[in-house]
Amino acid sequence: MRLAELSTRSGVSVATIKYYLREGLLPQGRQINATTSEYDEEHLRRLRLVRAMIQIGRVPVATVREVLGHVDDDSLGRTIRLGAALWALPQVPEPDEDDEYVRAAHREVGALLDRLGWQHARQLTSISPAYRSLVVALAAFRRLGFDWGAEQLAPYAELMHRTAVLDLDSMEAYPSDAEQVEFAILGAILNEPALQALHRLAQEEESARRYGFE
Structure with missing residues (x-):
């Protein structure tokens, strides 16, 4: 699918999708020519995940990038991969160990x-x-x-x-x-x-x- 269709199917504006691409939150599409790229169902799924993290979870863009880096790291085992992604989400402050x-x-x-x-x-x-x-x-x-x-x-x-x-x-x-x-x-x-x-x-x-x- 082209960028316009990805926008229509996801409900995310073209400008926002381009921003996510620049920030590395969404993989680049397959280059067709100098000005056009093609996207697939994996892009749509990832876009919905990014949108949920930012809009519903209120997760900062930098943290989203970190979480997705763990998601995409094939070198990690499943337990570590899952844990690393979840641990990158916003957490409570460190406890005062002197208390x-x-x-x-x-x-x-x-x-x-x-x-x-x-x-x-x-x-x-x-x-x-x-x-x-x-x-x-x-x-x-x-x-x-x-x-x-x-x-x-x-x-x-x-x-x-x-x-x-x-x-x-x-x-x-x-x-x-x-x-x-x-x-x-x-x-x-x-x-x-x-x-x-x-x-x-x-x-x-x-x-x-x-x-x-x-």
């Missing part, structure tokens, strides 16, 4: 991972943004006086593991490694807010069942 609540949170999260038998996650604690996010959240709970630790988190973690199984089952339905990683990126941007919304709806439903609307 006593942060140190206590590290101990509790470590105890949680040991309790669950998540040894691979245990090995990634020094580099995993998800681990840091959990530490920051748990430290905030404890700073406010709530005794929230491994015992309380374990049932939630088990539910999340079941969710992860569903995520990867869905991801593996796509034929190529690049498509699978792209699906995982979209999942991080779109599915996590949907799961958060479902969690809140479930809380509203259970609250109404228990306490009514008084």
